[in-house]
Amino acid sequence: MTDKRPIRNRLFPDLGMGLGLRACHHEHVVNNPVRVNWFEAITENYMLDDDRAFDVLLKIRERFPIALHGVSLSIASSDPLDRDYLSRLKRLIEAAEPVLVSDHCSWSFFDGRNLHDLLPVPFTEEAAAHVANRVQEVQDFLGRRILLENVSSYLTYQFSEMSEWEFLSLIAQKADCGLLLDVNNVYVNSVNHGFDPVKFLDGLPLWRVGQVHLAGHREKINPDGSRILVDTHDQPVCDAVWELYSELVKRTGPISTMVEWDAEIPSFDRLEIEIAPAERIRNRVKESELNVL
Amino acid sequence: MSYKVPSLAEVQSAFTAAIVSGDEAAVERFLPLINESPRGPKAFNRFKVYADAWYIRLEESLREDYPQLHEALGPKRWKKLISAYIRRCPSKSFTLAHAGDQLPEFLEAHLDSYSAKLWLPDLAKLERALYRLNSTCDPVPWSPEKLMLASDHGASDVRLQFQPGVQLLETNWNVEACLEKDAEPERVSARGLLVFRDAQDNLLPTAERLDEDEFRLLKMIENGVTLVELVDAFDDDQWLPNLIQRASEGVVRVTTK
Numbered sequence: 001m002t003d004k005r006p007i008r009n010r011l012f013p014d015l016g017m018g019l020g021l022r023a024c025h026h027e028h029v030v031n032n033p034v035r036v037n038w039f040e041a042i043t044e045n046y047m048l049d050d051d052r053a054f055d056v057l058l059k060i061r062e063r064f065p066i067a068l069h070g071v072s073l074s075i076a077s078s079d080p081l082d083r084d085y086l087s088r089l090k091r092l093i094e095a096a097e098p099v100l101v102s103d104h105c106s107w108s109f110f111d112g113r114n115l116h117d118l119l120p121v122p123f124t125e126e127a128a129a130h131v132a133n134r135v136q137e138v139q140d141f142l143g144r145r146i147l148l149e150n151v152s153s154y155l156t157y158q159f160s161e162m163s164e165w166e167f168l169s170l171i172a173q174k175a176d177c178g179l180l181l182d183v184n185n186v187y188v189n190s191v192n193h194g195f196d197p198v199k200f201l202d203g204l205p206l207w208r209v210g211q212v213h214l215a216g217h218r219e220k221i222n223p224d225g226s227r228i229l230v231d232t233h234d235q236p237v238c239d240a241v242w243e244l245y246s247e248l249v250k251r252t253g254p255i256s257t258m259v260e261w262d263a264e265i266p267s268f269d270r271l272e273i274e275i276a277p278a279e280r281i282r283n284r285v286k287e288s289e290l291n292v293l
Numbered sequence: 294m295s296y297k298v299p300s301l302a303e304v305q306s307a308f309t310a311a312i313v314s315g316d317e318a319a320v321e322r323f324l325p326l327i328n329e330s331p332r333g334p335k336a337f338n339r340f341k342v343y344a345d346a347w348y349i350r351l352e353e354s355l356r357e358d359y360p361q362l363h364e365a366l367g368p369k370r371w372k373k374l375i376s377a378y379i380r381r382c383p384s385k386s387f388t389l390a391h392a393g394d395q396l397p398e399f400l401e402a403h404l405d406s407y408s409a410k411l412w413l414p415d416l417a418k419l420e421r422a423l424y425r426l427n428s429t430c431d432p433v434p435w436s437p438e439k440l441m442l443a444s445d446h447g448a449s450d451v452r453l454q455f456q457p458g459v460q461l462l463e464t465n466w467n468v469e470a471c472l473e474k475d476a477e478p479e480r481v482s483a484r485g486l487l488v489f490r491d492a493q494d495n496l497l498p499t500a501e502r503l504d505e506d507e508f509r510l511l512k513m514i515e516n517g518v519t520l521v522e523l524v525d526a527f528d529d530d531q532w533l534p535n536l537i538q539r540a541s542e543g544v545v546r547v548t549t550k
Contacts, residue, residue: 044387044388045388047387047388048388048390048428049457050429050430050457050458051428051429051430052428052429052430052431053428054430055430055431072387072388076301077305078300078301078302078305082387085387088387107305110305110306110308110309111306111309112383112385113309113313113383113384113385114383114384114385114386114387115309115312115313115347116347116350116351116384116389116392117343117346117347117350119305119308119343121301122301122304124298124301126300126301127301130301154334154339154340154342154343155327155328155336155339155340155342155343156327156328157304157326157327157328158325158326158327158328159298159299159326160328192333192334192339193328194330194333220342222334222335222338223338224334224335224338226332226333226334226335226338227334228334228338228339228342230342
């Protein structure tokens with residue numbers, strides 16, 4: 001059954017241009033005018049009891065819409081969902097009132113151990129059903145729709161039964177959730193696993209995409225001369241990713257977009273420059289020209 | 294030959310074992326699950342991105358939390374310690390901020406394997422106290438008037454506690470000297486070390502050595518003592534000026550039933 005609908009029926013508002021909120025920029029953002037429309041905060045950085053960062057988030061929330069983006073929901077883990085984590089998340093959502101709440105289509109925990117990574121899932125019917133059920137459970141608990149992000153990956157499994165975009169589409173439809181599309185991850189995976197990244201975009205129910213990530217990556221050369229792209233978030237967005245973003249926006253129209261930068265983080269001013277091309281690309285597209293997605 | 298498709302739990306078990314154990318056999322068991330194209334990277338190189346990232350991410354986080362311990366051990370012993378620690382004390386928290394919570398006790402239990410410096414575990418405890426302190430919300434100073442007002446509830450209803458992030462350590466090494474580079478700690482007679490952000494001094498992170506009486510007072514407050522219990526525990530009222538001072542510094546707060 002197709003899950004494609006007109007883009008005007010999309011599930012989430014367009015917040016404009018955003019940036020990832022990082023602790024080193026807290027003071028700047030609190031005390032200065034900035035040229036972005038919204039911020040994405042890493043959920044787990046604001047979930048600890050008596051934590052100073054939480055107060056900063058609330059201050060920023062007074063001036064900007066916030067998206068909460070988690071890294072430890074571990075939605076695809078075979079471990080049970082972590083009830084304490086979900087309760088903390090719910091309390092944070094009630095306090096910060098984010099416009100968007102997201103996490104990754106991946107697993108981090110196994111047997112209670114957190115590997116602190118976004119590990120890849122086999123693209124099987126079993127895994128899709130497992131993830132979709134858990135997304136539904138999370139959404140029921142939180143009382144709101146969440147978005148799942150496609151992750152960068154360096155391996156795929158022999159026994160996968162479908163493509164990554166088919167896998168994500170299946171979960172999104174079954175769970176009736178949103179998607180956070182990381183365009184850099186699509187590009188990185190297309191190189192690492194040899195597929196056409198535009199086919200990835202065209203395979204998704206884009207009306208479910210509520211947020212876009214852009215980021216930089218690095219090339220790792222193996223001893224045998226083969227190469228792998230690694231999603232490092234410590235580089236400017238490359239031209240190929242901008243081109244792919246342009247292809248996406250032609251299909252979706254203006255959509256909440258942000259740049260992630262997590263290592264060797266530059267000044268806030270530099271990040272404002274980094275996000276600027278996305279604004280120009282968005283402005284070129286008029287929503288009236290959009291097709292059914 | 295038939296091929297049994299592994300369950301999600303089996304895949305995750307094999308992947309975790311391959312990453313964490315560093316054991317060749319565990320890696321060999323996982324690699325056949327990975328796609329490998331003739332022209333692309335080998336399965337091992339694909340897996341290795343994850344294995345490397347696991348160690349690097351945890352090591353960087355721990356080095357950030359324990360900079361002086363890293364300095365005191367030197368790179369080789371640090372690597373040996375961290376490699377053992379992350380395998381034997383797995384991170385179970387949703388945040389990397391807790392990944393180093395057990396490092397001081399792990400080091401204490403296995404110090405012989407890493408160093409002859411007996412003060413290293415106490416240095417690690419001080420660094421843990423500082424990184425917790427630095428992420429905690431700002432302390433609120435309690436003025437003498439506010440204390441008086443709270444105590445109007447009746448001495449048995451008034452409970453004294455530490456403010457969030459404040460910690461009381463016990464160590465006869467003056468490990469606080471290590472916070473300045475190249476300083477070796479010495480043995481001292483006073484065992485109490487109070488770690489707090491001083492509300493009277495721009496919230497500066499402070500590690501202050503205590504005399505025995507104040508250590509005893511603060512130990513009782515750490516455990517959540519009532520005013521009545523304090524009055525009973527001390528022969529005179531010398532604790533009161535200390536309490537007022539610590540409340541104004543943002544160390545102590547008052548709760549009522």
